[in-house]
Amino acid sequence: xxxxxxxxxxxxxxxxxxxxxxxxxxxxxxxxxxxxxxxxxxxxxxxxxxxxxxxxxxxxxxxxxxxxxxxxxxxxxxxxxxxxxxxxxxxxxxxxxxxxxxxxxxxxxxxxxxxxxxxxxxxxxxxxxxxxxxxxxxxxxxxxxxxxxxxxxxxxxxxxxxxxxxxxxxxxxxxxxxxxxxxxxxxxxxxxxxxxxxxxxxxxxxxxxxxxxxxxxxxxxxxxxxxxxxxxxxxxxxxxxxxxxxxxxxxxxxxxxxxxxxxxxxxxxxxxxxxxxxxxxxxxxxxxxxxxxxxxxxxxxxxxxxxxxxxxxxxxxxxxxxxxxxxxxxxxxxxxxxxxxxxxxxxxxxxxxxxxxxxxxxxxxxxxxxxxxxxxxxxxxxxxxxxx
Amino acid sequence: xxxxxxxxxxxxxxxxxxxxxxxxxxxxxxxxxxxxxxxxxxxxxxxxxxxxxxxxxxxxxxxxxxxxxxxx
Numbered sequence: 001x002x003x004x005x006x007x008x009x010x011x012x013x014x015x016x017x018x019x020x021x022x023x024x025x026x027x028x029x030x031x032x033x034x035x036x037x038x039x040x041x042x043x044x045x046x047x048x049x050x051x052x053x054x055x056x057x058x059x060x061x062x063x064x065x066x067x068x069x070x071x072x073x074x075x076x077x078x079x080x081x082x083x084x085x086x087x088x089x090x091x092x093x094x095x096x097x098x099x100x101x102x103x104x105x106x107x108x109x110x111x112x113x114x115x116x117x118x119x120x121x122x123x124x125x126x127x128x129x130x131x132x133x134x135x136x137x138x139x140x141x142x143x144x145x146x147x148x149x150x151x152x153x154x155x156x157x158x159x160x161x162x163x164x165x166x167x168x169x170x171x172x173x174x175x176x177x178x179x180x181x182x183x184x185x186x187x188x189x190x191x192x193x194x195x196x197x198x199x200x201x202x203x204x205x206x207x208x209x210x211x212x213x214x215x216x217x218x219x220x221x222x223x224x225x226x227x228x229x230x231x232x233x234x235x236x237x238x239x240x241x242x243x244x245x246x247x248x249x250x251x252x253x254x255x256x257x258x259x260x261x262x263x264x265x266x267x268x269x270x271x272x273x274x275x276x277x278x279x280x281x282x283x284x285x286x287x288x289x290x291x292x293x294x295x296x297x298x299x300x301x302x303x304x305x306x307x308x309x310x311x312x313x314x315x316x317x318x319x320x321x322x323x324x325x326x327x328x329x330x331x332x333x334x335x336x337x338x339x340x341x342x343x344x345x346x347x348x349x350x351x352x353x354x355x356x357x358x359x360x361x362x363x364x365x366x367x368x369x370x371x372x373x374x375x376x377x378x379x380x381x382x383x384x385x386x387x388x
Numbered sequence: 389x390x391x392x393x394x395x396x397x398x399x400x401x402x403x404x405x406x407x408x409x410x411x412x413x414x415x416x417x418x419x420x421x422x423x424x425x426x427x428x429x430x431x432x433x434x435x436x437x438x439x440x441x442x443x444x445x446x447x448x449x450x451x452x453x454x455x456x457x458x459x460x
Binding site: 034038110112114116119174179180181182183184185248250253256257260261263265318319320335 | 396397398399400401402404405408425426427428431432435436439
């Protein structure tokens, strides 16, 4: 093709694409916004807003240091649906639906929604299952781990050491050629799994009937009974989902990229989350430093460390933290959606089999489950390798 | 010379790792053409190249993206 033949028009696949001026102007606007969010300021803004919203949701009624916790909130939803019978942790948390639908809206508006999947789905399910196992032994996903630190719960620092160790092991597997293989493009409808699921759960919460069986269950006491007003949770989480979709915010990715290629882009977003949540907690009087007596936490250091190490390893082998997986699921990624389904079933298992921790410490089968999960993840990391 | 790196369908951090490995192999005057199929991978690859002092240009191609990476 002659250079310059497409003057005044876009060139694509060796052909000129003439667009109307309105369409071109819209594209330029979209590009500008995309560049802002992809910049350092974009990721810092996203992290700070997530931290601020999380602290506010706690102020408005969510459990302490649990403004947004993907693991805890998925676990509460699983309980509300009756897949586990731990009565204090049952509630259709609208934050999960908000995250997915906020990301879905962002992906649609910026034309990034793509149906895709088929990259080792069963392995991803298992990784999601054990990521949840580790998170429920520690009592929190990586986001809550950061929120716990920002609230003065120093057990969160033990978890941070654990997650760094787990991600570190994961990067060794990555350097050794670990991969789950390529995903395939599918029709856009194939990517609707989580947006549809989120809409259905939201409908169940807002207008659904309560069945004779008691479903959906809602805790009368305990963390499941504590929640911000539904609309605050939904709107706050939708904004978080939108910002995380635009900025690609990922806590596990932050630590991974720093260890793997000394890139601090995503890590700076996670740091902004902690700083903003800490500042908001100090203003709102939600900061109380110490190890003992922290809310929805225990001080069994070994299992805090190993629980988060297991989570970190499972997340890095799957490509991102649980928040990021939900965002990807909202963008049409079935593989991330399968991972999230694995997390849901892991939550049910953890409570039905006495694995999940309570403030008294790990459940009777918590340590065995963490060690089993570590063995499974080491096996996955070792065997899922590209043939040299 | 133009070196094609096909990173389509890989989840994080696959595209960036493939790019960094290809950058290490590339000689002076080589241009990498990194094929990716998501906006996330596109931005990650371009950012990684730029923070290492390389140039990066983005082009859309049949619904995918080509990130051209070369030494200044």
